[in-house]
Amino acid sequence: MTNTRPALLTIAFTALALVGAALYLQHVKDMLPCPLCVLQRYAFLGIALFSLVGAFTKKPVIGTTLALLSGLGGLGVVGKHLYVIANPGFSCGIDPLTTTLNKIPSATMLPWLFKADGWCEATTDTVLGLSVPQWSAIWFVALTLALAWLLLRRRAR
Incomplete structure (x- = not known):
């Protein structure tokens, strides 16, 4: 997986920024996270952690695969949400x-x-016209596709 480090670092940074945005909404805008929101945080943190592992190890395919699995898990959770x-x-x-x-x-x-304090059905607040779970779904799709592309690109060589 030559030259995947910049892509994996971008994916990790993006996932961490999304968790940061969730913390901003929670602590500044008082939007309490529900259990499904918290599970999505774990998935985004998994994507970030495993992307960093892939970026800084000699076998990036392992970290990238685990990050992809975190993304797929996040897609399942946000789908239920x-x-x-x-x-x-x-x-x-x-x-x-x-x-x-x-x-x-x-x-x-x-x-x-x-800590999950909110209700999963209480998503009346929007950010730029979309609910937080809708934004989460968009980002899980984007990050998961990027990780899949990195793995598929390696196999094509």
Whole structure:
């Protein structure tokens, strides 16, 4: 995978910037993250971490593959999130996922980043006309396609 370092660093930076944007919306604009939002943060952080691993190791295909798997996982989560938004009666009451997520070590050590306090159906606020899950879906598609392209480009050689 020659010359993939700049692409992987760009992907990692983008994923970290998206988590930064989510933290801005949470802490400055008071948009509380729901459990599915928190899972998407984990996926974006996975993309960033594994892209960095791919950028700085001699075998970038391993890091790129793991980043791609994180992206595919994020696509699955955001797909469920968009389904929940489209079907408002789908979830009600306390989500068991919230309790589980808030008890894992990363959430107890870094609650400002990983604690789920919001409702998955409550996405009335928009950013440039789209809800946060819609933006998340766009970015997961873009990053996942970029990672897949890096891997497929290597195979074509």
